[in-house]
Amino acid sequence: MTTRPITPVILGTDVGVYSMARSFHEAYGVRSLVVSEGPRGPIDHSRIIDNVYMGPGADDERLLATLDGIAAAHPDGKPVLMVNVEHHIDLVRRERAWLQERFVVPTPPDAVIERVGDKGVLDRVLRAEGVASPAHVAVDIPSTDRRDWAGMLGDLAFPVVVKPATSGEYETLTFPGRKKVFSAGTAEEVLDILGAVKEAGFGGEMLVQELVPGDDTFNRVVNAYVDSNGEMTMAASGQVLLGLHQPAFLGNAAITLVEYDAELVSTVRRVLQAVDYRGYASVDLKIDPRDGVPRLLDINPRIGRSNYYINVGGANPVRVMVEDQVHHRRHAPELATETGVFHYVPTFVLPRYLTDKALLAKVRGVMRRRRAVHPLDYPADRNPRRSLYRLLHGVNQVRALRTYYPRPTGTGF
Numbered sequence: 001m002t003t004r005p006i007t008p009v010i011l012g013t014d015v016g017v018y019s020m021a022r023s024f025h026e027a028y029g030v031r032s033l034v035v036s037e038g039p040r041g042p043i044d045h046s047r048i049i050d051n052v053y054m055g056p057g058a059d060d061e062r063l064l065a066t067l068d069g070i071a072a073a074h075p076d077g078k079p080v081l082m083v084n085v086e087h088h089i090d091l092v093r094r095e096r097a098w099l100q101e102r103f104v105v106p107t108p109p110d111a112v113i114e115r116v117g118d119k120g121v122l123d124r125v126l127r128a129e130g131v132a133s134p135a136h137v138a139v140d141i142p143s144t145d146r147r148d149w150a151g152m153l154g155d156l157a158f159p160v161v162v163k164p165a166t167s168g169e170y171e172t173l174t175f176p177g178r179k180k181v182f183s184a185g186t187a188e189e190v191l192d193i194l195g196a197v198k199e200a201g202f203g204g205e206m207l208v209q210e211l212v213p214g215d216d217t218f219n220r221v222v223n224a225y226v227d228s229n230g231e232m233t234m235a236a237s238g239q240v241l242l243g244l245h246q247p248a249f250l251g252n253a254a255i256t257l258v259e260y261d262a263e264l265v266s267t268v269r270r271v272l273q274a275v276d277y278r279g280y281a282s283v284d285l286k287i288d289p290r291d292g293v294p295r296l297l298d299i300n301p302r303i304g305r306s307n308y309y310i311n312v313g314g315a316n317p318v319r320v321m322v323e324d325q326v327h328h329r330r331h332a333p334e335l336a337t338e339t340g341v342f343h344y345v346p347t348f349v350l351p352r353y354l355t356d357k358a359l360l361a362k363v364r365g366v367m368r369r370r371r372a373v374h375p376l377d378y379p380a381d382r383n384p385r386r387s388l389y390r391l392l393h394g395v396n397q398v399r400a401l402r403t404y405y406p407r408p409t410g411t412g413f
Contacts, residue, residue, distance in 0.1 A: 004326055007079035008032040008318070009070055009103065011063075013040035015344060016084050019308035019375045021049050023318040026311070033079070035066055041389040047381050060091055064098070071102035080104045080326065082318075084302050086168035089113070106321050108279035108301040115275045116299040117166050119207065125274045131267055132288075132295045136209035138165055141198050149191055157210050159185045159411065162193045165205035175200035179247040183211060183413040212286040212295050215408045216243045217359060220261070220285040220294060221253065222268045223303070223310055225317060226277045227324040227331070232269050234320040236310040236336030237261045241363065242345065242353050243412065244397075245405035250413075251284070253306045254345045254397070255372075257363055258313045260337040264294060271296070280317070282307075308375035309342035341372040345397040353408045 008024045010017050013036045021032035025048040034043050035052045043049055052070070054062050070079060081103035083089055092099060092107045099105050115121050119138050126133050137152055144152070162182040164170040175196055184190045190208055197206055212218070217239065225234035238256040268283050282304035284297040303317055310317045313336025323331035341347065341363060354360040376390050 004077040005074075006030050006322060006326065007074050007077070008082060009067070009079045010034050010082045010084075011088050012036060012084060013043050014305060015042050015375055016303070016305035016307055018042040018046070018049070019306075019311075020082050020084070020303065020318060021046070022308065022375065022378050022381070023311060023316055024048075025378075025380065027316050027319040027322070033070060035063070035070075041393060042376060044389065045383045045385045047383070048378070063091070064095065067099070068102065078102065078104050080106065080322065082303070083107060084305065084307075085171065086166065087171045089302060090168035104325050106279055106325050108277070108281075112275065112277055112279065113301045116277070116281075116301065119165065121275070122299070125271060126296060129267075129270045129274055131271055132293050134161075134210040134212055134295055134297065136207055138205045138207055139194060140205050141194065141202050142204075146191060146195055146198070149194055150187055153187055153190060153208060156208060158187070159183055159211045160190060161207075161209045161211050162190055163207050163209070164202070165207045169204055170197075170202060173197075173200045173202055179250060181250040183411065184208075209297075211411060211413075212288050212297075213411055214286060214289045215353075215355070215410060216240050216412050217354065217356065218287045218289060219243065219253075219412070220264060220287060221256070221304070221306070221309075222261075222264055222283045222285065223307065223317070224265075224268060224272060224281045224283070225320045225324075226272055226279060226281070227320070228278065228328075229330070230273070230276070230278070231330075231333070232272065233324065233331050233333045234310070234315055234317055234335075235260075235265045235269070235333070236313045236315055236317075237264050238309050238313070238342070241341075241350060241359075242401075244344075244400075246400050247404070253309070254343070255347060255350065256306060256309045256342045257366065258309050258336065258338070258340045258342055260313065260335060260339075265335075267294065267296075271299070280304075280321070306342065306344070308373070310336050312336070312338070312340040312342045312373045314338035339366055340370050341367055343372045343374055345401070346394045347372050349398060349401060355408055 006028045034049050219240035222237045227233045238258045240253045241255040244252045244254045280303045282300040285294045315334035315336040
């Protein structure tokens, strides 16, 4: 049987994009085409990436024209189109039929995205499966008035978290004080945040969710791939040791202890099965220190920005997808059962942020046995300019921590 050639096409410029390209290179030895507006550190000077620059200010029309040209240049087999941010997922949903004529598109089906994005549907599933989640209220910004918002908050206990229910449109908004995720201690603060979002022209729902206490180390992440037959063929889990705290990146992991938690993975598997999930899922949970119960926060229909932590655990997240959607073969499940540390900021900051000394000792033990893994530090892609970028980026990340999160807090905000 002839094996189809693999041509990865990845949209974006961040560390998650490079991580996907690295996974394709590790699995198949292929270079990825990365489509972006222009150069940026994670994707520059790389031996495993061919950059396709569209120029500053490229709109969807230019992006689709670029993708059309790429598809036409590969008549021997459909390239694989990888997207990993909400506004690109929204583009796939709008243009799915057109894209699927030209590419293999592993973005979850629209029906799946709608089910996990509908908080009413997801709440019913979580209750049926016995999975805890924080109490919340969804506020439809364009169809409601500020005068009604206070009443909508109902019996929510403060403090709360305020964030977009779906963030594709939100990612393109600019307004004073914009954050990816807000925390609010009072109803009046919530009203001010919702007012600013409405004034900026946001056309979706904002989620007001009771804040689960605990610093970054109480956060957990589970990543999965569910194949076309409904089987989870990839699973990984980890404990966030430190998150990014710049306003635009809140919620992204900076350092993760990669450790397979079979019980947590089983919980996520039940939920995904209940919504008939297909494709990649990145699931955020938080252990509530008040009762030790994991509370499910979000199910994101993508591979995730910190996806290389899956490889640190011994699985390859793109191989299972290619076997399923390109070769149409069943693939034995890949479970990320190896223990390690994924990091995107220097690990020397950990003693400042890990107040649990037993956890710090455990992490140090893991790093003594196995060096922490930075996704941009790929031995097959060494370049002095890439090494310099990684060094300077680490310095900038430490500075950002000192500015936005100089000491750990009891909430992670």
